[in-house]
Amino acid sequence: xxxxxxxxxxxxxxxxxxxxxxxxxxxxxxxxxxxxxxxxxxxxxxxxxxxxxxxxxxxxxxxxxxxxxxxxxxxxxxxxxxxxxxxxxxxxxxxxxxxxxxxxxxxxxxxxxxxxxxxxxxxxxxxxxxxxxxxxxxxxxxxxxxxxxxxxxxxxxxxxxxxxxxxxxxxxxxxxxxxxxxxxxxxxxxxxxxxxxxxxxxxxxxxxxxxxxxxxxxxxxxxxxxxxxxxxxxxxxxxxxxxxxxxxxxxxxxxxxxxxxxxxxxxxxxxxxxxxxxxxxxxxxxxxxxxxxxxxxxxxxxxxxxxxxxxxxxxxxxxxxxxxxxxxxxxxxxxxxxxxxxxxxxxxxxxxxxxxxxxxxxxxxxxxxxxxxxxxxxxxxxxxxxxxxxxxxxxxxxxxxxxxxxxxxxxxxxxxxxxxxxxxxxxxxxxxxxxxxxxxxxxxxxxxxxxxx
Amino acid sequence: xxxxxxxxxxxxxxxxxxxxxxxxxxxxxxxxxxxxxxxxxxxxxxxxxxxxxxxxxxxxxxxxxxxxxxxxxxxxxxxxxxxxxxxxxxxxxxxxxxxxxxxxxxxxxxxxxxxxxxxxxxxxxxxxxxxxxxxxxxxxxxxxxxxxxxxxxxxxxxxxxxxxxxxxxxxxxxxxxxxxxxxxxxxxxxxxxxxxxxxxxxxxxxxxxxxxxxxxxxxxxxxxxxxxxxxxxxxxxxxxxxxxxxxxxxxxxxxxxxxxxxxxxxxxxxxxxxxxxxxxxxxxxxxxxxxxxxxxxxxxxxxxxxxxxxxxxxxxxxxxxxxxxxxxxxxxxxxxxxxxxxxxxxxxxxxxxxxxxxxxxxxxxxxxxxxxxxxxxxxxxxxxxxxxxxxxxxxxxxxxxxxxxxxxxxxxxxxxxxxxxxxxxxxxxxxxxxxxxxxxxxxxxxxxxxxxxxxxxxxxxxxxxxxxxxxxxxxxxxxxxxxxxxxxxxxxxxxxxx
Ligand SMILES: [Zn+2]
Numbered sequence: 001x002x003x004x005x006x007x008x009x010x011x012x013x014x015x016x017x018x019x020x021x022x023x024x025x026x027x028x029x030x031x032x033x034x035x036x037x038x039x040x041x042x043x044x045x046x047x048x049x050x051x052x053x054x055x056x057x058x059x060x061x062x063x064x065x066x067x068x069x070x071x072x073x074x075x076x077x078x079x080x081x082x083x084x085x086x087x088x089x090x091x092x093x094x095x096x097x098x099x100x101x102x103x104x105x106x107x108x109x110x111x112x113x114x115x116x117x118x119x120x121x122x123x124x125x126x127x128x129x130x131x132x133x134x135x136x137x138x139x140x141x142x143x144x145x146x147x148x149x150x151x152x153x154x155x156x157x158x159x160x161x162x163x164x165x166x167x168x169x170x171x172x173x174x175x176x177x178x179x180x181x182x183x184x185x186x187x188x189x190x191x192x193x194x195x196x197x198x199x200x201x202x203x204x205x206x207x208x209x210x211x212x213x214x215x216x217x218x219x220x221x222x223x224x225x226x227x228x229x230x231x232x233x234x235x236x237x238x239x240x241x242x243x244x245x246x247x248x249x250x251x252x253x254x255x256x257x258x259x260x261x262x263x264x265x266x267x268x269x270x271x272x273x274x275x276x277x278x279x280x281x282x283x284x285x286x287x288x289x290x291x292x293x294x295x296x297x298x299x300x301x302x303x304x305x306x307x308x309x310x311x312x313x314x315x316x317x318x319x320x321x322x323x324x325x326x327x328x329x330x331x332x333x334x335x336x337x338x339x340x341x342x343x344x345x346x347x348x349x350x351x352x353x354x355x356x357x358x359x360x361x362x363x364x365x366x367x368x369x370x371x372x373x374x375x376x377x378x379x380x381x382x383x384x385x386x387x388x389x390x391x392x393x394x395x396x397x398x399x400x401x402x403x404x405x406x407x408x409x410x411x412x413x414x415x416x417x418x419x420x421x422x423x424x425x426x427x428x429x430x431x432x433x434x435x436x437x438x439x440x441x442x443x444x445x446x447x448x449x450x451x452x453x
Numbered sequence: 454x455x456x457x458x459x460x461x462x463x464x465x466x467x468x469x470x471x472x473x474x475x476x477x478x479x480x481x482x483x484x485x486x487x488x489x490x491x492x493x494x495x496x497x498x499x500x501x502x503x504x505x506x507x508x509x510x511x512x513x514x515x516x517x518x519x520x521x522x523x524x525x526x527x528x529x530x531x532x533x534x535x536x537x538x539x540x541x542x543x544x545x546x547x548x549x550x551x552x553x554x555x556x557x558x559x560x561x562x563x564x565x566x567x568x569x570x571x572x573x574x575x576x577x578x579x580x581x582x583x584x585x586x587x588x589x590x591x592x593x594x595x596x597x598x599x600x601x602x603x604x605x606x607x608x609x610x611x612x613x614x615x616x617x618x619x620x621x622x623x624x625x626x627x628x629x630x631x632x633x634x635x636x637x638x639x640x641x642x643x644x645x646x647x648x649x650x651x652x653x654x655x656x657x658x659x660x661x662x663x664x665x666x667x668x669x670x671x672x673x674x675x676x677x678x679x680x681x682x683x684x685x686x687x688x689x690x691x692x693x694x695x696x697x698x699x700x701x702x703x704x705x706x707x708x709x710x711x712x713x714x715x716x717x718x719x720x721x722x723x724x725x726x727x728x729x730x731x732x733x734x735x736x737x738x739x740x741x742x743x744x745x746x747x748x749x750x751x752x753x754x755x756x757x758x759x760x761x762x763x764x765x766x767x768x769x770x771x772x773x774x775x776x777x778x779x780x781x782x783x784x785x786x787x788x789x790x791x792x793x794x795x796x797x798x799x800x801x802x803x804x805x806x807x808x809x810x811x812x813x814x815x816x817x818x819x820x821x822x823x824x825x826x827x828x829x830x831x832x833x834x835x836x837x838x839x840x841x842x843x844x845x846x847x848x849x850x851x852x853x854x855x856x857x858x859x860x861x862x863x864x865x866x867x868x869x870x871x872x873x874x875x876x877x878x879x880x881x882x883x884x885x886x887x888x889x890x891x892x893x894x895x896x897x898x899x900x901x902x903x904x905x906x907x908x909x910x911x912x913x914x915x916x917x918x919x920x921x922x923x924x925x926x927x928x929x930x931x932x933x934x935x936x937x938x939x940x941x942x943x944x945x946x947x948x949x950x951x
Contacts, residue, residue: 039925041736048546049926050526051822053512071509072529078509085507092588093502123524123546127553151738153925183739258612258651259658334506336496336617370742375859376872376949377890379654384870384892386863388742407861407868407894409949452894453868 001119002032002054004172007162010074014056015164018083023060023090025102026083027165029293029333031055033435034119037155038126043134048123057333058086059294061102064095066317068333098320105169106297108290109282113436115199118176119158126154133205137184140213148213152182156200159435163295171295175436178203183389184212189402191215192236192368192389196428196438198287215367215390218402224393224451226406230363231449232356232394235427235441237366237387241412242344242439243432244374244383250277250303251329251340252318259378261413265309272419273307274349279341281328286343287428287438296328303341307417315339331433342437349422349442356421356445358397364451365392365399369408381412384452406451418447461489464531465626468513471536472628475517478544482518482565484629484780487531488821493584494619495592500600502592503615512821515539519547521563527822565802566811568781570632575776578769579640579673583620586674592618594677598646598686610697611690612651617666618644618677619919625779633781641772641931642676643669643919646686650693655951657696657889659874661689663714664857669772669917669931676770692875695887701948702876702891708851709893710844710940713908715873716834717916717934718857723897724762725832725932726923727866728789729815730798734807740925742864745897746795748808755795756901761835762790764799764815771831771933772917775817779825782814789832793902801827819928826924831915833935837907841938844906846882852946853877853884854891870894872949890949900941908937 002010011028018026032054039047055072056079067090071082137148156178163171178200184191193211195203233241247254254260261270281289281298291297294316302310314322315330318339331338357365372385387405394400423443431437468485475483489511496503513536514527524546526539551563583591595616602608620642627635645667650657662668662680670676711719731737732744746755756762766775766784775784780802788796799815800808804827818825845853859872876888917933 035926037926039739041734041738045522045550046736047824048524048550049824050542050546051514052528052530053822054529055510066505068505069507069509072511073509074530082507082509089505089507089588093505123549124553127549131553149735151735153739155926181739185738256613257615257649259649259656334508336494336504336506370864371861373859373861373872376892377656377951379656379951380949382949382951384859384861384872386861386868388864405863405868407863407870409870409892452870 001158001160001174007160008164008170008172011162011164014079014083015166018058018060019166021084021087023062023087025061025166027059027102027163027294029057030162031159031332033157033159035155035157037153038123038130039153040130041151042149043137045127045130056082058083059333060086060090062087062090064097064099065090065093066096066099067093070334099317102165102167103169103294103296103316104167108171108297111288111290113198113288114174115176118156118178118198118200121156121200129205130154133182133209136209137213146186146219148184148186148216150182150184152180154180161436165295169295171291173290177430179430180205180208182208182212184216186216188221189216189218190389194236196430221402221404222393224403224406226451226453228448228450230360231446232360232363232365233444233446234365234367235443236368238346238441238444239429239439240369240372240385241383242441244372245381245412246340246344246433248374248378248381250312251338252312252314252322253337255312256318256322260312261379261381262309262312266311268309269307270309270413271304271307271416274419274422275304275307275416276347277304277344278302279313279344281343283345286345286440289343289436292328292330293332294330296326296330298328298343301327301341313339313341338433340433342431342434344439346422346441348424348426350424351421352425353423353443356423356443357394357399359421359445360394361396363394365394367391380414383412384409407453408449409452410450415446415449419444420447421445467533467536468628471540472630474537475540476630480517480519480544480630482630483516484627485513485515486779486818486821487513487626488623490621490623490820492619492621497592497595497599497616499613500596500603510820514821514823515543516824517543517547518563518565519544520551522547522550523563525824564806566806568631571777571781572634573777574636576638577640577671577774581674583642583674584622594682595644595646597683601686602690608690610650610652610694611648613649614646616646627777627779627781629781631781635777635781637775637777639671640673641669641671642673643667644677644680644682646682648689648693650697652697655697657693658858659689659693659696660856661685663916664874666919669919670770670915671772671774672770692887696875696889699887699889701950702852702888702946704947706943707946708848708940708942709944709946710848710851710853710938712853712855713912713914713936713938714916715854715857715871716936716939718860719871720762720832720834720934720936721829721921721932722860722862723866723869724789725829727897728798729827730800730804730808731827733798734804741923745865745867750795753795754793755898756790756793757904758793759837759907760790760793760901760904763787763833763835764789764830765833766814766830768831768915768933768935771915772919772931773830773933775830778814778816779818780816782812782816784814784830787813799827799829817930819930823924823928826928828923828930829921829932831933831935834907834937834939836910836913836937838909840911841908844908844938844940845879845884847906848879848882848940850881851879852888852891853879854893867897869897890951891946892949893944893946895944900944903942903944904939905942906940908939913937
């Protein structure tokens, strides 16, 4: 970690140099990180990696022409070459008539996102924690024949993000994160649990292990007939679907392309009125992030409010193109598909998961999905995927038995119009669209969901 | 704040010293990869540049095997002090894991077979260096193709045409404690366009030369020229408009012919990933999952007699080609499926040792910061006989399915569903009309056992994707597939209604 002063000093110097070389406006972004991941399978540590990286991204504006470059080097010569390249690209690009300025400075809230003990967690610390998990998974089982094996990943990271631009905008924030996921296996059953935290000490390994183990104790799985079932999607399953929903629908790029089901439907009720999906980088009930990757302050964006489509996420560039204001959702400059919301919340309901199960006379509980694909028909958000790591048949308000994994093929627009109950408790999932973004999601009880086979 | 650069040459010297240092630490094995990757890409929309980027990504990774456990550390900082810090870090990881007794010791993991030392230098062919062509000229094919619909009334339902182009040049230097020193330089070039036609709620997409950003192949700008993108775009635009008016693909159990690029993805998902030996051993269970194939599956019939599948890292221009893999094993062509029988897994030095074999050189990392994993190189369906016309003529009634739209498969690589951009109805051996939103599904061995014809050499092409994901943190890597159209019997076909 370089720290605020050194990062901002470097970035300002680079912006100044870019301006002196004849650009109109310039922006420099620094993303530095230390990532460490320990992977395990069959209750044995199989891989461990540690990686340190630091990348400077340049964006220069030259008579409305933009050039973007990056280099993961702190060699001043590399950085100068990279900056020159950005200017050269801008010179050769066509002007974007609508784009006039990089973001202006903002005041950011003071939030704690960095925990030194998480940043300095060593491999020995991790091995100790995992060793306990493996031991407990063994001792919890009386019968040696029904041994439970644990697989998964334990990753921790330390990240710092700094931005400076020609409008005197400067922003800096350090982050830490810890994410533990467990897959318990006792053939033919599997179970899953995960937890994401900024502070590693909040990770409750006992709770995770018992959640995952509860799902994989049965020795037999039944096969259910394909058809439409009432379904409870636990938060990890909701997350798989939401990741695709964000990708095909909630970003300005797909909104402009017209492939998003929000296009042409703003202000219209398209989902259940029980459902509110919003993005809020400032909400401390989630994992706040003060600004986006061009330094625009985070604030709440309603995406779906009581079932009504409100707005996709914009960055400065696409907002200007659509004569809108940025919603503070710029991704890293080398991203090609965003902007996307990266701190998504589904508003919580008022039931516990057990209460939700008790409301189902005949249905299926899904822990998690595998390999969801949302490109079948984006206007109806038709998706397909397989259940994994714990799928159960519910009858008369109780979980009866585990069932074999099944393929769902369903329109999520249709499914999300049939939401009956939303859980009170929500869970955090890091988003694939930002290294510091986290989604906060409940379980959903949906009246009808199609399983093919 | 900034650092004094070491030249690449002097940093390689530092890495050679680091190998000596690691040997002195008593490690059983260590390797170092230094990679420098330069890439330039662009996204265009309707004849205008949307995003253009240029990226330099450099760093080195050190992997050690010590006391039966692995450690890996990597850094982007090319200094002598950092090289030592990273080496120490990798060793201390291995020590910690093995000392605590939760490492791979005792279960056979954490051991590798020996490789002979190799000194080798290789540059993959690149006839026209894309990086020296001025941007305007370089982008001409996709700027032209994506503007062809503008200002034409008959194309008003063409909402957008997107184009994509990306070039990568990677220098890799590999050193290990066995005395190997391998330098490889690889050029990767790719491009494609996507036509989006919209009529009310109906969105239809047609892509060329393939979906999901096009086709990637090793080589230079010549790969883009040979795609003939602007020449093919008018046909693709017409097909997208035809799809808006087309009927839905009828559901039922049917004979299907898959176009070459869809065969490529079918091989990728249902065979390529299934034959990765680390999956068989449960090492990927936390994310990617396992496979239906076990050690006992060798020799069993998983496809029909006409199906021959090879892994060939030596094909010129394959997106996944190399001479030595990322643990210094020489690449070789191997049979994966021979006359329908499964004969070989893709293996690494560790997984091969565990199975009492030698690695077949199938290991790569997607850059300096990642550990090498078992990855497909170029996994090919070997050609059969006849052209696509022959396959259609002999099909009776059926459907020709072209260009992937969606893909999904379970953790064991058995239960799959694919959606494609366009279907063509075949009646009595002739194509009659286009069909929209087709999907087909099946179970891997049943499906491949129903394959009754593969087209000949004249239809065989090399396809390639740039973003096959595996591992945690996820590693995206370029993979090639040689494939030709193929015919399958009794396949479940359906449609997605909008
Ligand atoms: Zn893949």
